[in-house]
Amino acid sequence: MSEPGSRAQAAAQPTPETEATEATEATEEREPSDEADGADSADAESVAADQSTAAARTTGAAAVVAALESAGVEHVFGVQGGAIMPVYDALYDSDIAHVTMAHEQGAAHAADAYGQVTGRPGVCFATSGPGATNLVTGIADADMDSDPVVALTGQVPTDFVGNDAFQETDTVGVTRPITKANYFADDVDAVGDLVAEAFALAGEGRPGPTLVDLPKDVTTAETEAREAEPPEGTPTPSADAEAVEAAAAALARAEKPLILSGGGVTKGEASEELRRFATAFEIPVVTTMPGIGTFPEDHELSLSWAGMHGTGYANMAISHTDCLLAVGTRFDDRLTGGIETFAPDAEVVHVDIDPAEISKNVHADYPLVGDAGTVLDQLYDALSDGPAEAARAGDRWDAWREQCATWKEEYPLTYDAPDDEPLKPQFVVEALDAITPDDAIVTTGVGQHQMWAAQFWTYTEPRTYVSSHGLGTMGYGLPAAIGAKLAAPDREVVCFDGDGSFLMTMQELSVAVRENLDVTVIVLNNEAIGMVRQWQDAFFDGRRMASEYAWMPDFAKLAEAFGARGFTLTEYDDVADTLEAAVAYDGPSVVDAYIDPAENVYPMVPSGGANDQFALSEDHL
Amino acid sequence: MRGPAPEERPRPKGRRSSQGIRVDPHAEATHEPRRTAISALVYHEPGVLAKVSGLVSRRQFNIESLTVGSTTNPETARITLVIEEPEPGVRQVEKQLLKLQPVISVRELGSDAVRRELVVLKVHGDEPDKVNAITQMYDGRTLDAGPRTITVEITGDEQKIDDAIDAYRQFGIRELARTGQTALARGDEWTTDAEEERYERMQRTQNQTDVDPDQSYQ
Numbered sequence: 001m002s003e004p005g006s007r008a009q010a011a012a013q014p015t016p017e018t019e020a021t022e023a024t025e026a027t028e029e030r031e032p033s034d035e036a037d038g039a040d041s042a043d044a045e046s047v048a049a050d051q052s053t054a055a056a057r058t059t060g061a062a063a064v065v066a067a068l069e070s071a072g073v074e075h076v077f078g079v080q081g082g083a084i085m086p087v088y089d090a091l092y093d094s095d096i097a098h099v100t101m102a103h104e105q106g107a108a109h110a111a112d113a114y115g116q117v118t119g120r121p122g123v124c125f126a127t128s129g130p131g132a133t134n135l136v137t138g139i140a141d142a143d144m145d146s147d148p149v150v151a152l153t154g155q156v157p158t159d160f161v162g163n164d165a166f167q168e169t170d171t172v173g174v175t176r177p178i179t180k181a182n183y184f185a186d187d188v189d190a191v192g193d194l195v196a197e198a199f200a201l202a203g204e205g206r207p208g209p210t211l212v213d214l215p216k217d218v219t220t221a222e223t224e225a226r227e228a229e230p231p232e233g234t235p236t237p238s239a240d241a242e243a244v245e246a247a248a249a250a251l252a253r254a255e256k257p258l259i260l261s262g263g264g265v266t267k268g269e270a271s272e273e274l275r276r277f278a279t280a281f282e283i284p285v286v287t288t289m290p291g292i293g294t295f296p297e298d299h300e301l302s303l304s305w306a307g308m309h310g311t312g313y314a315n316m317a318i319s320h321t322d323c324l325l326a327v328g329t330r331f332d333d334r335l336t337g338g339i340e341t342f343a344p345d346a347e348v349v350h351v352d353i354d355p356a357e358i359s360k361n362v363h364a365d366y367p368l369v370g371d372a373g374t375v376l377d378q379l380y381d382a383l384s385d386g387p388a389e390a391a392r393a394g395d396r397w398d399a400w401r402e403q404c405a406t407w408k409e410e411y412p413l414t415y416d417a418p419d420d421e422p423l424k425p426q427f428v429v430e431a432l433d434a435i436t437p438d439d440a441i442v443t444t445g446v447g448q449h450q451m452w453a454a455q456f457w458t459y460t461e462p463r464t465y466v467s468s469h470g471l472g473t474m475g476y477g478l479p480a481a482i483g484a485k486l487a488a489p490d491r492e493v494v495c496f497d498g499d500g501s502f503l504m505t506m507q508e509l510s511v512a513v514r515e516n517l518d519v520t521v522i523v524l525n526n527e528a529i530g531m532v533r534q535w536q537d538a539f540f541d542g543r544r545m546a547s548e549y550a551w552m553p554d555f556a557k558l559a560e561a562f563g564a565r566g567f568t569l570t571e572y573d574d575v576a577d578t579l580e581a582a583v584a585y586d587g588p589s590v591v592d593a594y595i596d597p598a599e600n601v602y603p604m605v606p607s608g609g610a611n612d613q614f615a616l617s618e619d620h621l
Numbered sequence: 622m623r624g625p626a627p628e629e630r631p632r633p634k635g636r637r638s639s640q641g642i643r644v645d646p647h648a649e650a651t652h653e654p655r656r657t658a659i660s661a662l663v664y665h666e667p668g669v670l671a672k673v674s675g676l677v678s679r680r681q682f683n684i685e686s687l688t689v690g691s692t693t694n695p696e697t698a699r700i701t702l703v704i705e706e707p708e709p710g711v712r713q714v715e716k717q718l719l720k721l722q723p724v725i726s727v728r729e730l731g732s733d734a735v736r737r738e739l740v741v742l743k744v745h746g747d748e749p750d751k752v753n754a755i756t757q758m759y760d761g762r763t764l765d766a767g768p769r770t771i772t773v774e775i776t777g778d779e780q781k782i783d784d785a786i787d788a789y790r791q792f793g794i795r796e797l798a799r800t801g802q803t804a805l806a807r808g809d810e811w812t813t814d815a816e817e818e819r820y821e822r823m824q825r826t827q828n829q830t831d832v833d834p835d836q837s838y839q
Contacts (some may be wrong), residue, residue, distance in 0.1 A: 176672060181722045184668075229738040312624065319633055331641075346643065356716035359709055364640040385704050410624025456835040620627050 003426065025217030035328065058225035060185075060218045061090035064152065067228040068096060070189040071199045072122055073488050075099060075114065077107040079134075081127020082167060083154030084220035088125070094434035099486065099515060102507035103318045104131050104478035108138020109468075109505070113443060113483030114145045116466050118561065119269065121148035121202040121210075122483060128154045129167030132213075137473060139209045140178040144470025145290060146267060148207035149197050151175075158186050159215035171213045180208030188221040192228035200231045206354040207267055239370035247325075247349040247366035250384035254323030254347075256400040257283045260306070262353060263469070264328015271295070272371030274327065277376050281383060282397060284404045286314040288329050289454060290469045296460040303404060304413075307335040310603045312411025312614055315605065317404050318343050319612035323377075327351040328372045331361035332470060333608075351375045359518035411603065411616070415457050419572050422596035425449065425524045429456040431575045432494060435583060440492035441466060441484045445477035445501025448530040451601045474529075475504030481510055481519040492583065495521045499552060500529040506558070512588035514564040520582045521590045523555050526597040534600045538621045559590035567585040569593040575581055652707035656685065658730040658804050659714060662813045663817050664723040665691060665698040672721050673700055682706060682714050686738075686801025694819065697725065699812075701803045726815035729805075736804040740782050743772045744792040752792055759785040770795060 036554045058066075064087055068076070077099045078089055091098055093478045101107040104126040111122030126135045134151040142149040156165040172184045181201055185191045191214065200209040251257050265274050271294045278285045278301055285295040289310075295302050306314035318324070324346040329335065336342040342362060350357075350364035351372060358367040368375050415426040429452050441455055443466045444450040450467060459465050468476035474593055481495035502523050512519055533547040556566030569578045569592065582589040603614040606621065614619045624630070631779050637643050644650035663669050670689050685703040692699050704714055711729060718727045718781050730736075741764065744752055756763055761775040773791075775785045779802060786797070804812075811817035 090736070172668070173671070176675055316630070320631075338638050340639060342637060342641070344637055344643065345633045350645070354720070356713065356720055358716075359641070360713060362637070363640065363709070365643070420812055421634045460732065610632075612630055612632070615627065 002247050006608055011254075012136075012406070019171070024144075056225040057222045059086065059090065060188040060191045060214070060221050060223060062093075063188075063228065064214065064219065064223070064225060064311075065090040065094050065096070066225075067192045067195035067199070068123065069094060069198060070230065071230055072120070073199075076123040076125055076332040077101050077110040077114070077483065078125025078443055079107060079127070079131060081131045081154060083128035083156055084125055084131065084152075084214070085127075085154070086098050086216060087152065087154065087214060089425050089593025090219075098125075099482070099511065101479065101482075103505065104134030104508050105475070106482070106505055106508040106511070108151065109141065109473070109476050109479035110159050110483030110486075110508075111149050111151075112145075113466050113480035114487045115142070115148040115483075116145075116480075117441060117463050117484045117487035119148075119203075119267075119463070121199055121207075122154070122368045122487075123150045123199075126151070126153050127167065128156055128171065129169045131167075132169055132171040132521040136174060136178065137471075139211065141468050141473045141476065142209040142472040143178045143180070144550045145468070146207050146263065147209070148202040149209040150195075151179075151209060151211040152195070153211060153213050155184075155213045155215040158215045158324075159217070161215065171211070174193065175211050178209070179211050180206075182211040182213070184213045184215075184216055188218050188223045191218055191223075192226075196228040197231050200233070204234050206264070206352075211447045236372045236374050239351070239368035239375045240474045241378075242364065243368055244375070244378045244382050247368055248379055248386065248571045249377070250347050250349060250366055251325060252383060252386060254321075255396070256320060256322045257281075257397065258321035258324050258331060258346075259283050259285045259295075260288065260315050260318070260324055260326040261285055261291040261294045262327060263286040265291055265372050266462045267275075267338075268328060268353065268372035269462075270327070271373070271378055272288075272379070273373040276382050282401065283325070284551065286310075286317055286319060288301040288332070288335050289467070290453060291463040293459040298460060300405075301401075303408070305454065306611065307332075307402070308337070308607070309455065309601050309603065310605075311413060311455070312616065313404060313407035315611040315614050316407040316411065317604070319610065320403070320604075321346045323349065324565075325349045325351070326362075327376065327414040328353070328356045328423075328469065330562040330566075333361075336362065337605050338608045359606065374522075376455050382464060409588060409612075415599070416571075421591060422598075423572060423575070424599055425452045425526075425593070426456045427572070428522060428524065428569070428575060428579070428593050428595070429453055429496065432520075432579050432583075433457045434574070435580055436492045436494065439464065440494060441465065441488060443477050443480040443484055443495045444494065444498040445495075445504075446472045446474045447498040447501055448526070448599075448601050449496045449498040449524040451531075452524065455601075464589050474498075474501040477501060478505050478512070478521060479508045482508060482515070482517060484521050485517045493519045494519075494583070495519060497521055497523050498530060499523055499525040499527060499549070499555070502555065503535045503553075509559065509562040509564055509588060516587055518586055519588050520557075520579075520585075521588070523577075523590060524591050524595050525555065525592055526551065526595050526599070528597060531601070532599075538599075538606075538618060546560050555590055555592035557581060559588075565589040567591045575603065584588065622685045640707065642709075654683070654705050654707050654710070656703065656705045656710055658734060658736060658802060659702045659704065659711070659718070659808075660727040660728050660730055660804065660812045661700040661702065661718050661724055662692070662815050663698050663700055663721075663776070664725065665696055666723055669698065669723045670700070673702075673718065676717055676721060677702065677714070680713075680717060682710060685697075688801040688832050690803065691776045692816075694747060697704060700802075703802050720778045726813035730804050730806060730812070731810075733807045734804045734812075735807050736778050736802050737776055738779060738782055738800050739774060739776045740786065740797060740799040741772065741774050742797040744789050744797045745769065745795065748792060752789070755785070755788045759788070761785065767834065800825045802820060 107124040111124040144620045202210045225560030303314040304311040347365040349366040352366045477497040485493040528548045556568045559566030763804040806812040
């Protein structure tokens with residue numbers, strides 16, 4: 001392996017195409033400097049004189065901040081600490097707003113949500129050791145959901161690395177499996193370019209988290225002040241034309257075509273292309289949970305979202321389609337159930353920007369590697385005036401659409417809400433949806449409340465359901481609401497949290513108060529880790545081991561203690577007034593909603609089961 | 622109106638295999654694992670081996686051996702992976718490797734590729750003539766011969782090495798060190814695309830300066 005000094009340079013090489021020429025140039029560049037080393041004293045003086053008139057000096061930390069400024073960063077989320085102090089010191093002179101979070105996990109989640117809402121990478125800072133390891137959950141979450149995040153971590157000085165120094169952790173090693181790319185920045189002259197590269201890489205193609213580990217001696221060392229070199233952008237990739245024709249032909253000859261829209265449609269800003277495609281050919285659309293909002297759920301072609309707790313009609317459609325056009329989805333097992341029974345009759349057309357997702361879980365009969373919107377337009381052109389248009393015009397797909405409509409009637413999302421029962425969580429979700437604008441952003445924690453927020457809120461725009469999908473991180477909701485509000489200060493931001501989930505990151509309420517962020521948190525409180533309890537009741541003979549809380553804090557009082565407004569909600573009659581007061585309050589508010597602890601999430605596809613075998617109640621399990 | 626219970630719902634006819642492939646109910650469509658070698662050209666930077674081996678292990682690919690060494694270009698190294706996977710797994714290994722930042726180019730080697738591995742083994746020296754005969758039989762070399770032990774090296778394909786080790790067992794093998802497989806594509810074929818491109822680029826550059834391209838490439 002080469003010397004450590006070459007690490008940043010090697011990593012900064014963008015493509016193999018430039019490799020040979022760069023190698024040649026490097027050799028040529030070395031020669032003059034060798035001569036300078038051997039120069040006599042007169043020459044040395046002239047070199048010194050040249051340097052005094054050369055470019056201004058700066059520090060590695062200032063180069064890091066300058067790279068963030070060049071990339072257009074407006075907010076960063078973080079927590080101070082020893083090894084990252086030089087970077088914070090450089091931030092003192094910058095216009096970038098820093099949001100001090102209560103815990104680094106909150107910083108990573110806030111950056112993640114900021115990235116989800118804006119589409120541009122969110123940035124988080126942490127110090128070495130425990131600071132960096134506290135980021136890990138948030139980075140892993142971003143990695144699973146392909147959210148653009150740049151994490152900058154302090155590190156002990158390079159001389160100390162590997163010696164178990166105070167607050168030392170091998171951050172690059174720890175985060176290797178959960179980052180799109182990570183770097184140990186040991187070259188002060190390259191550190192600005194490295195941060196610029198990490199930023200560009202986080203947002204381009206299939207987005208994801210990147211990390212730059214910054215040793216303290218590198219951020220304090222001097223370097224020449226210059227603009228960081230922005231890496232060359234990658235062109236929007238289109239799919240192979242022949243493959244598009246073949247996929248279009250498969251769709252055209254289908255009797256029961258179905259579109260499955262995933263999170264990649266959101267990331268690729270392809271919602272408009274999806275809507276045009278689906279409505280032009282009148283093909284029903286189901287989404288994945290990360291794909292929520294890519295197609296308006298109030299549209300007659302929408303079957304809402306599919307998967308373990310998706311709608312019965314979405315799951316019936318997936319099970320019965322004979323041609324599935326899947327766009328920007330990685331076929332997570334919460335979506336597919338058992339692979340053997342997933343869309344068993346369907347030929348699969350899979351559109352994805354990441355070739356490694358093709359045939360990873362579900363075999364793609366027609367792989368289309370490319371940008372979601374570009375490929376949807378290619379398919380649109382290939383199908384227009386062709387046999388698919390004939391199928392649409394000839395009403396060949398009418399029977400299929402009617403079948404889907406029948407399933408909608410047969411398996412509606414419902415719940416019982418008689419007035420004398422404890423509050424039903426679904427009612428609370430619907431009531432809040434009714435009083436907030438269409439572009440309101442919903443963030444959630446993870447658990448039953450997350451499913452109710454996805455099922456009973458009608459999403460019509462992308463980037464409005466901000467949640468932890470792949471990793472399923474309890475505690476995601478509140479810090480995500482902070483990130484979302486800073487990303488979209490003019491929009492209503494509400495957070496549905498569970499009592500268990502809220503307890504994991506509630507300290508971030510201090511940040512919402514300090515920053516005076518107008519976010520509304522609804523804690524759907526069933527005094528339990530409800531999803532676990534539901535599974536224990538269904539699959540563990542009701543042995544509720546460690547899922548129920550014997551005692552819960554008073555969340556309304558707790559909110560007040562933090563400086564937020566607190567509400568307690570127990571009666572149906574108070575729902576509208578309480579929610580309106582909470583939303584109207586100009587600042588963070590928390591509604592502690594005591595919901596029916598017996599309420600469970602249905603429909604439900606048992607883990608590994610067939611999508612069309614969803615249970616509508618415990619009787620079906 | 623509530624729809625039918627799970628058992629009363631119409632079930633679709635087809636099915637998929639455990640590898641997600643849609644199959645005719647009567648046809649067999651499960652790929653059997655096969656043993657193959659994958660060559661990856663990577664930037665020769667610290668941590669690249671950890672990145673590659675970490676990826677392979679955390680994604681549960683069944684790895685048989687992994688070797689790494691430099692190439693004619695000091696900035697790149699070649700990693701040869703021998704894996705045992707069904708066809709979809711082999712394709713996944715290639716695609717996942719390509720996603721790693723330091724990986725330049727990846728290719729599965731054909732069955733006719735030139736493959737070699739090396740074993741160094743130490744046997745008891747009680748019967749030096751017999752040991753020597755076996756060593757010659759396998760085109761090996763004696764590296765060290767003392768009154769009590771003889772150390773030899775054998776290179777060859779995997780089968781030859783296995784056979785040689787078996788042959789030495791009669792003398793009692795004290796210790797053994799074996800490398801993984803390293804390999805190149807046979808004949809004119811390039812092992813990975815990036816190397817072909819680089820070679821052609823180097824040739825063009827060298828032609829412009831009137832230097833023999835093959836000499837300079839070395």
